[in-house]
Amino acid sequence: MNPFDPADPLGIDDLLEPEDLAVRATVRAWAGDRVLPYVAQWYESGELPGIRELARELGGIGALGMSLSGYGCAGASAVQYGLACLELEAADSGIRSLVSVQGSLAMYAVHRFGSQEQKQNWLPRMAAGEVIGCFGLTEPDHGSDPASMRTYAKRDPGGDWVLNGRKMWITNGSVAGVAVVWAQTEDGIRGFVVPTDSPGFSAPEIKHKWSLRASVTSELVLDDVRLPADAVLGEVTGLKGPLSCLSHARYGIVWGAMGAARSCFEAAVEYAKTREQFGRPIGGFQLTQAKLADMAVELHKGILLAHHLGRRMDAGRLRPEQVSFGKLNNVREAIEICRTARTILGANGISLEYPVMRHATNLESVLTYEGTVEMHQLVLGKALTGLDAFR
Template identity: 95%
Template sequence: MAASPKLPAFDPADPLGIDDLLEPEDLAVRDTVRSWAADRVLPHIADWYESGELPGIRELARELGGIGALGMSLEGYGCAGASAVQYGLACLELEAADSGIRSLVSVQGSLAMYAIHRFGSEGQRQEWLPRMAGGEVIGCFGLTEPDHGSDPANMRTNAKRDTGGDWVLNGRKMWITNGSVAGVAVVWAQTEEGIRGFVVPTDSPGFSAPEIKHKWSLRASVTSELVLDDVRLPADAVLPEATGLRGPLSCLSHARYGIVWGSMGAARSSFEAAVEYAKSREQFGRAIGGFQLTQAKLADMAVELHKGILLAHHLGRRMDAGRLRPEQVSFGKLNNVREAIDICRTARTILGANGISLEYPVMRHATNLESVLTYEGTVEMHQLVLGKALTGLDAFR
């Protein structure tokens, strides 16, 4: 009788052996981004979060460009051309540091750069994408408005043709990541032809981006309003390949995919903090990690964390194969962000009062995820996307 093969050792950091699914190139990308975040973000993030600032954001953007993290899944124009799984792994590592850092990268690459790459003219691509890939120019994405978040079809921002073919834009956008530090904005507006996207240099007369303060979430992130008062643009500022909501919604689907991975990074960071705390914190004469109720919490957290990573990996492989549907992205965002918040909240209970301190990452991740839960599609919107896909009936209206 043949001897049974020797089983690999159980790895508490990878209990399902998910790393076995990754190629050496995938691991190299993950390790590069993890090392960068450990060096450039983790030593400072608590102070940045407490002060509500992201100092040196332009330098950080250039560094992220230097490691190929900006627009990394796009081809050409100085972009890395990485796989969807590699981009997802990068998002996970960035959000394990802080959701605000992942948002910087996600908005730059999956929204602003993706819109220009997918729907722009060759001239627009050549003008903007190489500099954005290198972090020399930061981009933002103007879709959400003060009164129109989940219902972008009724946006009020408008663009009208003027004499000579110029476009004149008027309107307001709200909750725009990177807005006040951006050199270019992709702005969506109503036109006589339907909703169109425009490439707007932020030094255009009439454009301003006042920063939004007094946030209790995503504090280490630049969030702004975009104000467009008779912003005049040349005829070729419009994205030629996008008419209607198909354009902005496809950009959002690409960005939501990154959130599926990124939310698991925040969850992992909080879970790891809870495990280490449970092994060292003593009550009633022994480490609290030795009590059954604490172990039950840790086991449940580990199950949801690694199920979420498996789901993200599966969706990444589908994206790489050209088979990922928007409904499947909604499935991933709905599940993973909800579970990530629950993991953070459970981790907080293990840390007790220490869980609210910025000495630990748990409360910071939990409050960040409250924003991630609702931006780029609220829970309700993703439930309705899946509900329509399951029943064939539209319940949005």
């Protein structure tokens, strides 16, 4: 019997294939080299310098649209994509968000609902990181209720589409070369592939954030943006389109949140073994060990849950309700792990010399984006009772 591994107490790595471990090692090494040495400064300054270079590097290791097939995408398994999300968010939620929005929202929408021309035009460049994408669904007055969006696309007599409206809290918005924008039409909600150099399109960056500071967040403004008839994503009408994209992205969050939690847990363990009070390391006190034990239990239960959902996705059996189950549990537990880690670090827990407070504040955004706690509770409540409590 193998000795107990504090880093893998449940032996979850035994469930991984050599290819899974190779993907994890590649992404972990990239994040350790290109993000971890600098991310505290990025967070403190509230910017993500060199984002286009980072995107190209992420494309170079196959991390953009990695679970998609063809068009230059890696065709990785859902579990491999999840492992990548975990390692990226262990560095910073903003980096995982960059990859998630690019691959699971913008690229996924084009890959699943776009025409061959749209796929061939955009996906290879997006997979390589040459073009950054964003995803415009949330509006200033309509977040959890996207069906009430006000952004509108109207056909003119010549066949062109004309878009007007605003989107809010859009990751990658001001650095994107293409935006997937969802809008009301006479036929229902439709998706549009919008080159960001289109006249009437602008994406002012949102400042004064105290969360996801090492991430680009923008507003999208569409003022009589004229698009050709073939700019529409022709294979879907209604909320099924954006919600299916969100389900794919939420799956990545299930893994990613555990990366942030792991980073805080590891910082707490190391600190507890070296920080001395009352003549001994604080890790030798019962109360500290109880905290660490509870953190380890929730961390590795969350990783096991993520792995289970990944295998279901690879088998084509993952339901949206199960994704809600994972996001609700794992983000909530990740926040609690971060807060407990902060108590172990004491005053040092608020310092950017340690990752704890940065992860904790980032997770406050992860908690509510792509479905608030309340929305996922209601998804599960409806699934459990058969009764719709959304309205």
